Amino acid sequence: MSSISFGSSSAAIGLDIGTDHVRVAQVKPVGAGFELSGYGSVEIPMGAVVEGEIVDVDAVSSAIKELWRRSNVHGKNVAIGVANQKVIVRLIDLPFMERAELEGAIQYQAQDYIPMAVEESILDFQIIGDYMTPGDEHMMEVLLVAAHREMIGNAVAAVEGAGLKLTQIDVSSFAIVRALMGMGQPVLASSDDSAAIGVIHVSSGITNITVVDRGVPRFNRISSLAGNQFTQAIANVLNLTFDEAEALKVQVGLPDVESGVSDVPECVDPSLVQPVQDSLEREVNKFIAEVRRSLDYYLTQTAQVRTIQRILLTGSGAQLKNLAGYLEKGLQARVEVGDPFAFVKPSSAAQQVAIADRYGSVVAIGLAMGGLQS
Ligand SMILES: Nc1ncnc2c1ncn2[C@@H]1O[C@H](COP(=O)(O)OP(=O)(O)OP(=O)(O)O)[C@@H](O)[C@H]1O
Ligand SMILES: [Mg+2]
Incomplete structure (x- = not known):
């Protein structure tokens, strides 16, 4: 039985360090639910975080300090998330053993499953369950996480450099799933x-691509095909600065995938609409192919499911006009926008900032939820 603390003042803080923004969410239990009591976001200088990895530790520390000054969070203990090419999540099948035995064995087993040297990695695992094979072998399913030690070291340094204490490191995709779908055992409420x-x-x-199957995130892939790449494609085609292309991307977006109708404000030069949409469409088609490859890969790895018919879409980049429609058509699946406030209700103090950043807030909220569990 998990316990629920009524009116407890205990709260957890999730800190999401991204390429464009650092975001913080403070979550506390209230009654039978949870409240987002504090929220904030500040921009990070370009180049300080590249493809999910911290490159300039001092710049990130400064941004975090600024975030604490500007948001109504209270406390120094934080949970952070990692999502980049140096953190790997694999679902593996091993002969059944007790937890204590697995703790010793995982060091030796892991190398078969991860493309990084085990000596340079920090390993963690979660036992998902056990089962009997048709040949009567007792097996277990284990979610293995391996993270590059130096990459984690930079994250720790950035957090400590801001005068905070890192109490938990989570995989960002787990936090996303937790925020959108709830938290239970082992990761999700309804299995x-x-x-x-x-x-x-x-x-x-x-872009973080995850498959949740039978209540557990069983697959995760990080792709660098994301919002910046869409912007860069427009900048290249029209020979614009990144900032000019960014503004056009947001204003123009994609047309409606069925009707072809666009929703473009009058201030945009009409001669730019077509080239912007053409380059966005090219990028989004690559994006769809990438997502499809990931989902297909997962489907070839499991005998349990044949198709993925439902997709939850989040992240600031999901606001690209008509992206959901393109994905729906391209992936032949129902695409819904994920709700970061499904399980955590913003307090009146946090409401305004959090709702304005509802697409971008998912990771920080999920990290804070994870911090409450432990
Ligand atoms: N209305 C919009 N339409 C299209 N794209 C948008 C819109 N609003 C934000 N974006 C895109 O979202 C992206 C910013 O996302 P966000 O701030 O969440 O990134 P991050 O979390 O800092 O980075 P990381 O990729 O490292 O997680 C940018 O590419 C931006 O262009
Ligand atoms: Mg992010």
Whole structure:
């Protein structure tokens, strides 16, 4: 039985360090639910975080300090998320053993499953369950997480450099799933939902693709095809600065995939609409192919599901006009926008900022929820 604390003042803080923004969410239990008591977001200088990895530790520390000055969060203990090419999540099948034995064995087993040297990695695992094979072998399913030690070291340094204490490191995709679908054991509340769900979180430097199957995130891939790449494509085609292309991307977006109708404000030069949409369409088609490859890969790895019919879409980049319609058509799946406030209700103090950033807030909220669990 998990316990619920009524009116407890205990709260957890999630800190999401991204390419464009650092975001913070403070969550506390209230009654039978949870409240987002504090929220904030500040911009990070370009180049300080590249494809989910911290490159300039000092710049990130300064941005975090600024975030604490500007948002109504209270406390120094934080949970952060990692999502980049140096953190790997794999679902593996091993002969059944007790947890204590697995703790010793995982060091030796892991190298077969991860493309990084085990000596340079920090390993963690979660036992998902056990089962009997048709040949009567007792097996277990283990979710293995490996993260590059140096990459984690930079994250720790950035947090400590801001005068905070890092109490938990989470995989960002787990946080996304937790925020959108709830938290239970081991990661999700309802494991009886037999249909696999794809979760796509598009931000600026990375897209996080996850498959949740039988209540557990069983697959995760990080792609660098994300918002910045869409912007860069427009900048290249029209020979514009990144900032000019960014503004056009947001204003023009894609047309409606069925009717071809666009929703473009009058201030935009009409001669630019077509080239912007053509380059966005090219990028989005690449994006769809990438997502499809990931989902297909997952489907070839499992005998349990044949298709993924439902997709939850989040992340600031998901606001690209008509992206959901393009994905729906391209992936032949129902695409819904994920709700970061499904399980955590913003307090009146946090409401305004959080709702304005509802697409971008998912990771920070999920990280804070994870911090409450432990
Ligand atoms: N209305 C909009 N239409 C299209 N794209 C948008 C819109 N609003 C924001 N974006 C895009 O979202 C991206 C910014 O996302 P966000 O701030 O969440 O990134 P991040 O979390 O800092 O980075 P990371 O990729 O490292 O997680 C940018 O590419 C931006 O262009
Ligand atoms: Mg992000």
